[in-house]
Amino acid sequence: MSKTMFKFYANCILVKGANRSTICDLQRNKFHFIPNSIIRLMQGDMIDSTTILKKLDEEDKILFDEYIEYLLERELIFECEAELIEHFPTLSMEWDFPSHVSNAIFDAENELHFFNQSLMDQLEILCCNYFQIRFYKKTTKVEIQRILQLLMPSQIKAIDLIIAADDENDNFEAWLIDLVNKNRKIRCLTIHSAEKNEKLQGENFGFGTILKVKEVVQNTSHCGAIHHSYFSINIESFTESQHYNTCLNRKISIDSEGNIKNCPSMAKSYGNIKDTKLIEVVSNPDFQKVWHIKKDEITKCKDCEFRHICTDCRAYIENPEDKFSAPIKCGYDPYTCEWEEWSTNPLKQKAIEYYGMQELVKSEE
Amino acid sequence: MAVGHNFKYMIYINSSFNDNSTDCVQDWIYFLSKQNIIRANDFQQITSFTYKINNQNEEVNFNTESNQISTEVIKSYWYRRGGISFNNIKNESIYPRLGVFANKYIEREFKFISKVLENCLKNKLKGINIENDNYTNKIENLSIAKKVKLSIPDSIICTDWSELIEFCLIHRNIISKPIIFGSFEFPNSSTEQIFISSGVIKLDHSELMEIKSKCENSSFSPSLFQVYIEKKFELRIFYLNGQCYSMAIFSQSNVKTKIDFRNYDYERPNRCVPYQLPKEIEQKINAFMHAADLNCGSLDMIYSTDNQYVFLEVNPIGQYQWLTNNCNYFIDRLIAQTLTQ
Numbered sequence: 147m148s149k150t151m152f153k154f155y156a157n158c159i160l161v162k163g164a165n166r167s168t169i170c171d172l173q174r175n176k177f178h179f180i181p182n183s184i185i186r187l188m189q190g191d192m193i194d195s196t197t198i199l200k201k202l203d204e205e206d207k208i209l210f211d212e213y214i215e216y217l218l219e220r221e222l223i224f225e226c227e228a229e230l231i232e233h234f235p236t237l238s239m240e241w242d243f244p245s246h247v248s249n250a251i252f253d254a255e256n257e258l259h260f261f262n263q264s265l266m267d268q269l270e271i272l273c274c275n276y277f278q279i280r281f282y283k284k285t286t287k288v289e290i291q292r293i294l295q296l297l298m299p300s301q302i303k304a305i306d307l308i309i310a311a312d313d314e315n316d317n318f319e320a321w322l323i324d325l326v327n328k329n330r331k332i333r334c335l336t337i338h339s340a341e342k343n344e345k346l347q348g349e350n351f352g353f354g355t356i357l358k359v360k361e362v363v364q365n366t367s368h369c370g371a372i373h374h375s376y377f378s379i380n381i382e383s384f385t386e387s388q389h390y391n392t393c394l395n396r397k398i399s400i401d402s403e404g405n406i407k408n409c410p411s412m413a414k415s416y417g418n419i420k421d422t423k424l425i426e427v428v429s430n431p432d433f434q435k436v437w438h439i440k441k442d443e444i445t446k447c448k449d450c451e452f453r454h455i456c457t458d459c460r461a462y463i464e465n466p467e468d469k470f471s472a473p474i475k476c477g478y479d480p481y482t483c484e485w486e487e488w489s490t491n492p493l494k495q496k497a498i499e500y501y502g503m504q505e506l507v508k509s510e511e
Numbered sequence: 512m513a514v515g516h517n518f519k520y521m522i523y524i525n526s527s528f529n530d531n532s533t534d535c536v537q538d539w540i541y542f543l544s545k546q547n548i549i550r551a552n553d554f555q556q557i558t559s560f561t562y563k564i565n566n567q568n569e570e571v572n573f574n575t576e577s578n579q580i581s582t583e584v585i586k587s588y589w590y591r592r593g594g595i596s597f598n599n600i601k602n603e604s605i606y607p608r609l610g611v612f613a614n615k616y617i618e619r620e621f622k623f624i625s626k627v628l629e630n631c632l633k634n635k636l637k638g639i640n641i642e643n644d645n646y647t648n649k650i651e652n653l654s655i656a657k658k659v660k661l662s663i664p665d666s667i668i669c670t671d672w673s674e675l676i677e678f679c680l681i682h683r684n685i686i687s688k689p690i691i692f693g694s695f696e697f698p699n700s701s702t703e704q705i706f707i708s709s710g711v712i713k714l715d716h717s718e719l720m721e722i723k724s725k726c727e728n729s730s731f732s733p734s735l736f737q738v739y740i741e742k743k744f745e746l747r748i749f750y751l752n753g754q755c756y757s758m759a760i761f762s763q764s765n766v767k768t769k770i771d772f773r774n775y776d777y778e779r780p781n782r783c784v785p786y787q788l789p790k791e792i793e794q795k796i797n798a799f800m801h802a803a804d805l806n807c808g809s810l811d812m813i814y815s816t817d818n819q820y821v822f823l824e825v826n827p828i829g830q831y832q833w834l835t836n837n838c839n840y841f842i843d844r845l846i847a848q849t850l851t852q
């Protein structure tokens with residue numbers, strides 16, 4: 147091979163795991179695996195093939211050349227002349243976002259009583275433009291209408307809605323489709339406890355997805371699953387994960403009883419929305435502590451090649467006593483590179499019991 | 512003009528209704544400082560206007576249907592889209608011919624007053640771009656670039672086939688480019704016109720001769736042609752008040768791949784990565800922008816196969832979302848900071 151110096155494109159970033167590594171292609175939103183033995187030959191994001199080839203025996207040379215070919219073909223690396231190396235800087239890992247709170251979760255049984263103009267005003271002060279509402283039980287058309295009336299004229303840009311299926315409610319599904327298409331702030335509506343899994347409508351410029359799922363979402367314990375289909379491979383999440391928790395950073399939530407928390411699944415409440423202002427809670431350094439727990443500090447995750455594309459969960463963790471322990475709902479083992487079913491892992495039974503998730507685990511089986 | 516307390520320190524933004532960049536910058540302004548923003552969308556007609564100048568001060572006050580603007584309360588100004596214009600007074604005179612002349616006269620007057628307004632905004636306020644930047648002259652800019660010693664492509668504006676053919680013989684491959692904005696006409700035959708729109712068209716000598724053979728006239732309306740330069744990569748530079756934020760774009764045309772993609776542009780967009788220009792080129796860009804009297808713009812350059820940074824053009828009010836998102840530069844925040852500081 148005549149070409150000598152290769153460099154990774156700045157948006158194709160190596161993440162080294164215990165047993166293998168990933169190249170996270172943040173521009174094209176995919177990841178590729180790469181053996182650690184190849185990574186060891188590189189210097190950071192540079193591959194000096196002339197020097198490397200000198201050190202390898204014939205068999206390894208072929209293997210190495212094949213890898214270079216693979217990386218070139220996928221446009222993960224490019225040939226870089228020596229004089230240009232310093233002109234291709236690495237991607238800045240800065241993360242910033244123009245909101246004090248960037249996302250919120252509001253939980254309800256049948257009605258979201260605390261959702262009113264005062265709450266909307268508080269969200270505006272926090273520059274919060276996005277939230278999710280989860281109804282665990284059947285709600286009414288009137289209640290959904292009431293929420294939308296407050297939300298449509300506000301600064302809110304997008305919401306996600308999770309509601310329970312309701313066969314007794316006349317024409318509920320048709321009514322919902324019409325509603326989603328008329329109110330262009332609903333990004334995704336999920337109807338749980340449905341008779342089957344079905345996509346009623348796909349997205350249209352980022353809005354208007356409607357899904358039906360069989361899963362019964364009856365309380366907070368459905369949340370926090372870790373799965374490779376949930377990985378988010380883009381600059382925003384990747385950079386955020388370098389500094390912050392990828393689930394809880396700048397998140398606030400109110401559970402169905404009005405308790406203000408980091409997330410509805412967590413035990414600690416920072417006051418009730420009846421008599422506490424969101425901004426007081428958000429400015430509390432105690433409340434912000436979990437925002438800063440990052441993957442590089444979490445047991446197991448810190449050795450995982452997916453750590454900067456994986457969303458975290460801090461509510462359900464393997465050892466509830468240790469705030470740095472790994473999400474319990476992750477079945478991945480970065481030391482063996484195998485995915486297994488998390489809920490049947492004998493080592494996790496104690497924690498599953500602790501969270502009272504036995505029922506959920508059974509229903510998922 | 513009544514000025515309430517909440518009118519202090521306002522930011523005036525001229526944009527369009529659906530401009531996403533403006534929305535993003537507004538989010539940052541609100542997050543950073545909660546300063547008041549007046550956003551005027553698209554073209555606004557002025558309903559009343561006052562300009563005052565004396566030895567101490569210069570000020571302009573004007574109203575549109577929806578806003579009151581005064582340089583005494585506006586702190587900074589961002590021109591992005593749309594614009595402000597004076598009401599076109601239609602002079603329905605009893606002497607129709609007089610009306611036509613009167614309107615022409617008034618229009619010319621308005622042009623001058625608009626300039627006064629823009630200059631006053633520019634002199635008094637911290638700002639990013641003005642409407643008049645839209646009319647920056649591509650050819651003049653080549654001349655300015657040459658003056659500050661930025662390398663430019665050999666270019667020709669001509670009306671005669673003979674000149675064009677000679678240019679093409681020297682340079683082998685040439686491109687045709689629109690001189691100003693949109694499209695220009697290319698006479699194909701006495702009855703036919705080819706409309707060449709803002710796209711750039713590459714031609715070699717034989718292609719050029721083929722066009723000529725179909726063409727009866729020996730001359731055409733003034734058209735711009737440039738040498739086609741082989742490139743290693745393209746550069747897009749966002750410039751604001753002396754700072755350059757650059758991105759390299761690897762065009763995929765030179766990449767051979769065995770992989771089949773259904774939607775190439777979507778699944779395999781050109782690689783766009785941050786780029787650090789040599790200090791010397793940044794200094795020249797800075798000198799260029801000063802000479803062109805632009806405080807903000809997006810510049811197109813190429814890095815040629817013979818290792819030259821070649822200046823192509825500047826768009827005063829460019830799209831920068833593509834650049835900031837790929838390079839993680841936070842340009843929305845930068846613009847917001849510039850307007851709020």
Ligand code: SF4
Nearest residue numbers: 369370393409459460
């Ligand atoms: S911390 Fe876990 S349970 Fe809480 S919102 Fe995040 S993923 Fe869900």
Ligand code: SF4
Nearest residue numbers: 447450453456476478
């Ligand atoms: S080990 Fe951690 S980072 Fe890796 S997949 Fe599981 S939760 Fe994500």
